[in-house]
Each structure stands twice: as C-alpha cells, then as structure tokens.
Amino acid sequence: MEPLVDRPGPQIGRSSLGERMASCCSYRTLQAWLPILTWLPKYRLSWLQMDLIAGLTVGLTTVPQALAYAEVAGLPVQYGLYSAFMGGFIYTFLGTSKDVTLGPTAIMSLLCASYVGGDPVRAVLLSLICGTIQTAMALLRLGFLLDFISFPVIKGFTCAAAVTIGFGQVKNVLGLKDIPHEFFLQVYYTFYRIPETRIGDVVLGLLCLCLLVTLQWMKSTLEPPSEQNAFLTRAAHMRNALVVVAATFVAFSWNAFGSPVFTITGKTSQGLPPFRAPPLFETTPNGTSISFGEIIEVSDRPIGIQSCHIEDGISQKSSSQNDYRINANQELFAIGLTNIMGSFVSAYPVTGSFGRTAVNSQTGVCTPAGGIVTGVVVLLSLAFLMPAFYYIPKASLAAVIICAVAPLVDYRVVMQFWRIQLDLVPFLITFLLSFWEVQYGIVGGVVVSGLMLLYNVARPSIKVCDHGVLVMELDSGLSFPSTEYLNTVLYTQALQASPPRSVVLDCHHVNTVDYTVVNELRDLLRQFKLRGVGLIFSGLQVLTD
Template sequence: MTGGDGPKPDLRRSSDSKPLSWTERVEAWRPRCPGPFSLRHRLPLLLWLPQYGGGRLLRDTLAGVTVALMAVPQGIAYGQLAGLPPQFGLYACLLPGLCYALLGTTDAVSIGPTAVMSLLTAEFAGGDPQLSVLLAFFTGVVVLTAGLVRLGFLVDFFSVPVVSGFVSAASITICSTQLKGLLGIKGSSGKTMIGTLRHVAGHIDETNLWDLLLGTTCILLLLGLRWLGQRAGSSTVPVGFPAPQPPPFALLAVNGTREGAGLLQLTRQLGLGLLVVPLVSVIECMAIAKAFAAQGRAQDSSQELVALGVCNLVGSFFSSYTVTGSFSRTALNHASGVATPMAGVVTCVLVVVALAALTPYFRFIPTASLSAVIICAVVFMVEWRMVPTLWRCRKPDLVPLLVTFLVGLLWRLEYGILLGTGVSLLLLLHRSARPKIVVTTKWTPAGGQPYLLVTPECGLHYPAAENLRDRILAAARGSFPAPDRPAEGEAAVSCAPEVTRLCPADTGRAGVTEGEVKVTRLAGEGAGDGWTALDSEANGLSDGQAGEYSKTEESSLPVVLNCRNIRYTDFTAAKSVAAAGRSLEQTGAGPLLLLEAKPSVLAVWTAVDPEAFFICCSEAAAAQRVDDEARRRFADEGLMHCGRVI
C-alpha cells in the first residue's frame, strides 16, 4: 500500500517510447493535493504556458505593443499626478507585468499606475518619493497576506454601488485637480475638489492663455482619437533604470541629508492610507478582473490578491509606488485580442526600451498636455448611468452610492468609501435582521381546519430570530388574514360555516343556568378574531357580557413553519423557535409544525428543545397533524361539529 500522497510519478519510459517533454515532466511532478494548495493553482502560468504557440505569441505581441503606447505617456502623467517625479510612473510599469504574468489568473488585466492610486498616493505620501515607495511595500504585504489566508471573499462585501460611487467621485476629483495645469496656474491647490476650485478661483487672473489653448486643443484631439487608444505624455525624465534597493524602513532623505525616522513614525505619517490604499487597490483590480475574465474560466479572488500583493511588494524594491489594475489599459488590451498574460511581459519590455532610449525627448512635452491626458483618461470613468439603473432596479441601493459619491467628492475619498461601505453593510444587516416573512392562512383538505403557513424567505440567524418568533405568535393570536371559505369539496368533514363550542359560564346571570354558553367561530370573514359569542340575546347575555366571553376565550390557529428557505441557523435562532413552539402550546394552538426542514437546521434546533415542535415531511402530513390535533382538542373539551362529536 502507498501513503496518502500516492505513488511517485514514473518518469521512465520504455526503450521504444519517446522521452518525456518538459511540459509532461511538470504535469507528472505537480503536487498531488488538489484545490488552492496545488502548484497549478499558485502558479497559473502552468495552465497556459504548456499550450503556448506562435498564434498566441503574435496576439500577445500586438496587444503588448498597443498597451505600451498608452502606458508610457500615461505612466509619466500619473507620476506627476501622484506628486512624484515623472519617472516614478514609468518605474511602476516595469515589474508588475512580469509578476502578474506569473501569478495572475486573468488574461487581459494590465497592472500598473492608475489615476485613483496616483491620487491616493499624493494624498497620503504628500509627494515624498520614499514614503510613496514605503506605502507600496505595506500595500503589498497587506494584500499578499490577505490572499495567502484566503480572504478574497471579503471583496464581495463591497457592493457595486459603493465602487461606482467611489470611482465617480475619484474621477471628478482627479479632473478638478488638473484644472491648475490646464490653465497654467502655479502653486499648490490641495488634494480635494473644494480646495482645488478655491485655489483656481482665487488665481484665475494668472491663467496662461497659451497653456489653456494647448490643453483645450489636446483634449479635443484626444477625444477625437479616443477609440484609437492614442494619448500624450509628460516632462523631463532621467535616463536609466531604478537601482534595486529595499524600501526606506527607518530613514528619510530630506534636503539631501538623512534624518532618522523610525518605522512607527513612518507608519503614523501614512496613517489611514495603510488601510485605504490596499483596500482601494484590491477593489479596483478585482472589479476589472471580474469584468474581463475569460469565459469558462473560474475566478479565484484570493489568487488575484496574491498576484497583486506580489506586484506591489516586488515593485517597492524598484522605486515603484502602489499599482493596481488599470481599466483603460485593460480595455485596450482586451480589444487588441490579448491571448495570455504574456502581453504584460511585452509591455514591460517596451517600457524598458523607453527608459533606456526615449527619455531625453519627454522633456519637450508641456504640462498642459499632460493635464489633458489625465482628464481624458478619467472623465469617462464617471458612472452616471448607474443612477437611473438603480432607480429602476432597487432604489435603496442608491443610498450607499450617493453617500460614497458625496462624501468622497466633498470631503475625502477614503472617508467616502468607508462610510459608503458602512451604509451598504447596514442595509445588508437590516435585510438579514428583518427578512420578508410570508404568512398564509390555509385549510386542511380533509378536516377543513384553518392553519397558518409561515414562510421566511431567507436563512435564520440570531438578528432575525426574535422577529420571526414575534411574527409567528402575532399571527397565531389573531393578527393574520381571515381565511377564505374553503372551496366546495375541499373540506370533506366541514359541512357548516360555523363550529359550535360549549364553554363554562358563570351562574346567577339572567337567563343563564349553571351550564354552558354557545360561542362560535365563523369559517368565513371575521374568523381571525378568535371565538366570539353567538346569539347573546338568546343566551340572556348583554352585548358587553358577550364581549367579555369573547376576550376570555382567546384561541390561536395552528402554525406550520415552512423551512425550505432556511439553510443556516444558530443557537439563538433555535432558542427563539423553541420559545415560539412552547408559547403556541400554551395558547392551545398545538405544537409548532416544521415543514421541509434541512437536516443541518434540525440538528441545531432539536439539540436545544426537541419537544417544542413537531417535524413534518410534507404539507399533507402537516395538515393531517392539524386535523388530528383539532379532533383531540375538540374531544377533550366537548366540542360539537355539525351536531356530532368528533
């Protein structure tokens, strides 16, 4: 017998067979443990590289060259948007493509600098190159750790309205920050839309008409060439590659000198950016990966986190600031017919060529044209169509979108996404705590007895437990819809519209001897009020006295809890269901009947109080149980039905 790992792969062949190829050897030696721990899962490169051929190489080369024509000028422009020297934008385009080709799961995703990441880097690093690199390092550590411990599912808690509101607010904020460069106004304008507009309004008389003319012309040209994917560039960029070096964990260069600053002090300077920047980078990358995922290929959010974390972690050792998936470059990559992530390697090679040979010519590109590049790149990211779509589909989802958009636009972007996510989670918790519960009044087909069918439309956890118990008891005690008269032939035993009950009465009242008073419960309208006095005058009771007997003889309908939608539960929910069952027994409605309950749910509920309810395998069995309980109760209390005891 072999061990748990199975027999070792036999790499030998017989003398008349051909030797194994390297792809077959990789296949033979891959780990035997399936799923997220397999080598193919951790290195998606092994999925497409063995089948790589000339056709795919041609497609990837064309796509890589096309994306590089956009990435080089965009990288320079985004470097300036981040408040850094323009070469940092190109440094951010170097290694991410290589790392993502090795670890990424989506063919078309283009990793590199983006407008949103550049804006957040400028906000939290304050234009300091070393703090920007350190922020990229921490982003890589956080995202990589989240991917390794399989926390990719957390991304699903950021709803589409929140992401849409954030992207729209960021786009408008980025456009507003470029007004200064477009108008040729000097000086710092802040990082928010309000601060930028105030600065521009206060210095509007300093507008450079030539810059305004050039910027406007560039915008018109870029909009006209938008579908061709052509863009402009930046200013002076030094020639050469960044020297590999670790991020500055303890020292910062200030005015050419080294000043001591501990790691704790540096993290304090980055502040909320240590949470917001990794969060936004993950949301942006995952949204793009899902949008451009290949058909038929499963998306692994955790592996995407691993790939993104490695891109930032490795890039921080080569002077790169935080990178993520770029929507514009990914869309161009997809439209160019990309076949595999190898296109990112081609783009990386062309960026290396640009750094080595073309950087002296970048200084001829004016700043106004760079502002035009950024504005044209982000203006179409404003998702205004989302508002009418949500209005038609589900209006409450507009709340987190508007909160994210307005707070991010008028205050700060990081507060917008945090508050919007909080509002979205509150709506989710409210739906979980107050699920829709359908209460239907039905009749048993054999005995014509009314009962309530209660159907929750989602799982049952502790936030919704008390609400479900209250709804069950309120419905059983009379707050339920009046049952319709059963159709002819539906109730075989019920041959009259009323059920007559004989109940004890006080003696000594006018016309009433020690005996009984007739009360009735109608089978049609008004039955929801319980047992009511019938013909009070014939019994010698006044209207008020009849009302007293109506209140004291309160009755409850049997309740059948349809559990077909309850797929998960907990201890608190089990306690509440058991309490509802005990309360129903005390009011005379009999035990709570459970219908279509899953074994996993029953295992929890029966462990708490197995005597509080009765399990039924079908609705017919539940109806039979209602009839049996009614016969038992009627017989015990001396009830008459159609002139005979049942």
C-alpha cells in the same frame, strides 16, 4: 474517531495524509500557482505576432499615462515609469487573465497622493505594505472578502474619484500653480485664480483634448477593425503617445526659438531605477531621522489597501467580458507580489488598469506574455528617453488624464440605481463622502451596505396567510439577529389575538438555523402550549451528520 469509509481508521488516516501531500506537490498544484505552465506548452508562433503588437500598443499607452499618473500622485514623473514595468513581467508568470495589465492607475495615484503627501520614500514603503498584505490574503485564500464590497460602493467611489482627478487636472490645462490638493479648496482656488491663466497652456490643452476625443471617436467607429482601417485603428489605440509626442515637439520648438509659452514637466532623473531594498526609515533635509513606525502612521493605511482591493475586484470583473474565469486569490497574489517587488525599484502601489486592459484585449493579445513587451517598452523609455520628457507640456498630460478618467463617470448606472432605491443609498454615501476624503467614502459605503445586508438578515420576509389557522412562510434562513423579529410577529399575529390562533410555520426555504433560534422556538412552543394553541413546523429539513 470512526473511519470515514469501511476500512481501518489508521490506514485511512495515513492514506488521506499521503494523498493530501501528493496533491500539494503535484504538477497541477504547481500550475495553479504558476499559470504560465498552463499556456506556455501550448504557445503557438502565430500568437507571438499578436502578443508583440498588443504589448507594443499597450506600452505606448502606458508611458504617457504613467508620467501623467505620477503627477496625480504628487510624485516626480519618473516614479510613474518606475511603477509601470514590474507588473508586466510578474503577471506573465502568475496572472490568470490574458488581458489584464498591471501598472499605475488614476485612482490608485489619487489614493497615494492622500497618504504619502508627495514623499517618494513613503510612496515606496506603501507599495511594500500593500503588497505584503495582499500576498498574505492570497496565501490565506481570503480573496472572497472582495465579494463583500458591493457594486454601488465601487461605482460611487470610482465616479467620485474620476471627478476629483479630472477636475484636479484643470489647473494644469489653465497653467495655474500652487493650487491646494483638497478637492473643495481646489475648486475654489481654481476659479478664483482664473485671471492668472496662461494662454499657451489653455490652447495646447484644449487642442490635445480635442485630438484625443477625435481619436477615441475614430476607434469606436472603426470597430471591428479591418485591413482597410488597420492603420487608423492602431493610431487610435496609441492616441495618448501620439498626442504627447506632438505636444512635446511643439513645446520643444517654442523653447528653441526662445518663447517658452508652455508649462513643461522639467528635469527628470535619467536611467533605470536601482534595485535596492525599500527604505525602512527616512532622513529629512534638516538631518532628522523618521523611523519605520512613524512613517506608517501617516493617515489610515488599511483603508488605502482596502481601496486597492476594490480596484483588484474591478479589474477581475472586467475580464469576464472575454468569456473566461479567473482566480481571485491568484490575481491577488500576482498584484501583491508585483507591489512587493515594485518597492525594490522605487515603485508606488499599482493595480489592474481599466483602459490598458481594454486596449490589450482589443488589439488581440493571446497570452499574458504581452506584458513582457510592455515592460521592455517602459524600460527602454527610462533608459533612453528621459531627457526628452523634460519638454512634455503639463497640459498634454492633463488632457491624457481627463480623457482616461472620463469614462469612469457612468451616468447610466446612476439611473439604474435610481430605479433600485436600496442601491442608490450606498452609492450616494460613497460618492459624496469621497469628495471629503476618499477613504471616508469607501468606509461609509461599505458600512451602509453592511447595515443593509444585516437588516435583511435580521428582518426576514414572512408571508402570512389565513386558512383557518395562520400559515407563515419564511423565505430565508433563520439566524440569531432574526429571533426577536420572529418572536414579535408570532406574538402579535397569533398569541395576542383574541382568541389565540394556531400557527403553521412553513420552513421549506429555511436551510440554516442556529442555536439561538432553536432556543427561542423552544420557548415559543411552550407559550403556545400554555395558551392552548399549536405551533406546527412544516417542511423542516433534516440535518445529517
């Protein structure tokens, strides 16, 4: 092997290896793996106040949402809080965005519900599996795979998930019980059993919805915040906590007077979750033992993990609004490690949250350290407030979920897809199939997007002009799927013409050619020569070693 520069080969080999080893062990590399080392030495005391305020605000938003999302996942409400604190601590050390918050989300809870069937053991094990695969992808630098999930697929999935989650909470607003989880059966039985509606739940649910919408409207009209409206702005940011606390007080008061007119959350486990290894087997109530292999056979696990990656990509893109770039692989590593460690405290899978990330940013967080404050708020709630959660009305949690997922139904982007017909196809496929099964919607959208991408590769645009000889201009690279199409165009336009025509193939825009294309062009040159006409290549780029 020849040396890369004008020095003896063995010395260069040792030098390159030494430089690489030194680079791997450098402080800069350590900063890449532990981003906290980048911002912590520059930390200012003035940032502490902003991080405390933001962390407290997000924490008061996280607690009611976590309780509500556990309901979506079909798990006891305490599992929402078990899943809500680990992300804040780990992301402080490993995250590359000051705004992103990790925790339970509506969409991830919906995915978990379809996989674990309300079984906490399987939910915790799913967290371990998701985290392991995400961490492995990050270590192998496979974050670029997120780029292959197109925006129409993401929007189709999130819109369908928002509709599914939102309508799934109508039963709690109406006070109905024993409604099936499947979307179409859910719609049918919700309307069929409307006569069984509990008036107390309806009134309280509608009041909570009106109050949440009013506070949300106040937040949008009071921006940017000022000293005069600071209190109202804070109240608007903490609207979920305020509404749930008020509804809980109302429910407690009615129960104290012996008039339980609301459907309440009921008994919850009190205290912090034990730190223990996630269970690798499960024992059913009748004493039957289910092995690890049998547990992970539930549904299509890799598809759920792929959906988790979609939400990771969405949360990363949301931070671009704050004028900084983040590292996709490092974000994936942070989320993966959060899910792994979360499985040791009985958490189900988590990811980045749209709403809480926006709250974090709007309240002026300066560093990821705000996540520590959020985590402490959740831990304090687990330690001291669980008895009070007994009286939380399910209608109030349903109102929180409906208001949280409503912004995900973005009708404006659908109108944009309507103008770009090609984007409308994967969006509709994903949107419609997601009502059947969310994983089918994701797979369907990704497959359709992939086929459209492959079609563009296999059918490159060829502009044909007649200047005495045919001039054919290619607008992209040539690869093996496009050989048959190129062959057909040249044959029909030139060789099958009477008389045969010479062709100038303009390759100014061609920067990639594979062996299959070269072999096909060699055969075409022979065919042109046999017919006494020429095939000339213009603008070919010279390949260098």
